[in-house]
Amino acid sequence: MGVFGEMLSYPFLARAFAGGILVSLCASLLGVSLVLKRYSMIGDGLSHVSFGALSIALAMGWSPLSVSIPVVVLAAFFLLRITENGKMKSDAAIAMISASSLAIGIIVTSLTTGMTTDVSSYMFGSILAMSREDVILSVVLSAVVLGLFLICYNKIFAVTFDENFARATGVRVDWYNILIAVLTAVTIVLGMRMMGAMLISSLIIFPALTSMRVFKSFRGVVLSSGVLSVICFAIGMTGSYYFSTPAGASVVVVNLAAFLLFYAWQAAGRRK
Secondary structure (H helix, E strand, O other), X not given: OHHHHHHHOOHHHHHHHHHHHHHHHHHHHHHHHHHHOOOOOHHHHHXXXXXXXXXXXXXXXXXXXXXXXXXXXXXXXXXXXXXXXXXXXXXXXXXXXXXXXXXXXXHHHHHOOOOOHHHHHHHHOOOOOXXXXXXXXXXXXXXXXXXXXXXXXXXXXXXXXXXXXXXXXXXXHHHHHHHHHXXXXXXXHHXXXXXXXXXXXXXXXXXXXXXXXXXXXXXXXHHHHHXXXXXXXXXXXXXXXXXXXXXXXXXXXXXXXXXXXXXXXXXXXXXX
16 A cells, blocks of 8 residues: 555656556456457557557657547548448457558657557556646546446447347447447547557456456446456556566566456356
8 A cells, every 4th residue: 555655656656557447447347348249459559550540640740649549540430330231350450450550650650659668558558648738638538438338328338238239229220339449449548548559459468358257247248347457556556566577478478467367256156
């Protein structure tokens, strides 16, 4: 607790902690639907799109968030439309968009600013990168995501498991898919400041996969993912400060440890 209190005495760490917890919560809740719908790698693809957009914004002297958020949202919508129309499998579409965006970002960076501190922080994450604006956006985002799950839980459940049944019952499936894609895109853009383009997808994938080892109901997985993501982020950030390790990598390692622990719990339960 002493280390935790010492961390929060630094304004930049307090901002990182607050913003990171909110982004982790949003990523974990959205991640449950994405993993179950086999869109788990969309986080990786959209993070690379965001890196490409951020590289162009920094090269042109524009505001990174004002450029990256609409570009990533459009990319999420594009991926959704391609896979829904059956013209391309989701994994192939994500791989294509991911590689192309990353290549564009690297070329723009090499021809203009070079690998500056700003570019490096978006690529690998930095606890210094979380600004007051990011925290405010994280609060708004978390309020929207929590409101979505509280108010539209049954519809999200139906859309996640059986889109045809959801359509038959009058649910606007396309609208909910677009909404989840847009919220995921915004979550990834904000989370990149802390986790980096290389690691942000872990916030989406790990909590859901970990919770599924033990809980079998959709509600149980959602609740467990939300709680687990917050705890893992808090432990990872504290460990990062105490051991002077990169924040993003520390959070991922804690999530990995939680997954292995839940996996062992599941295996022990099967033997009984």
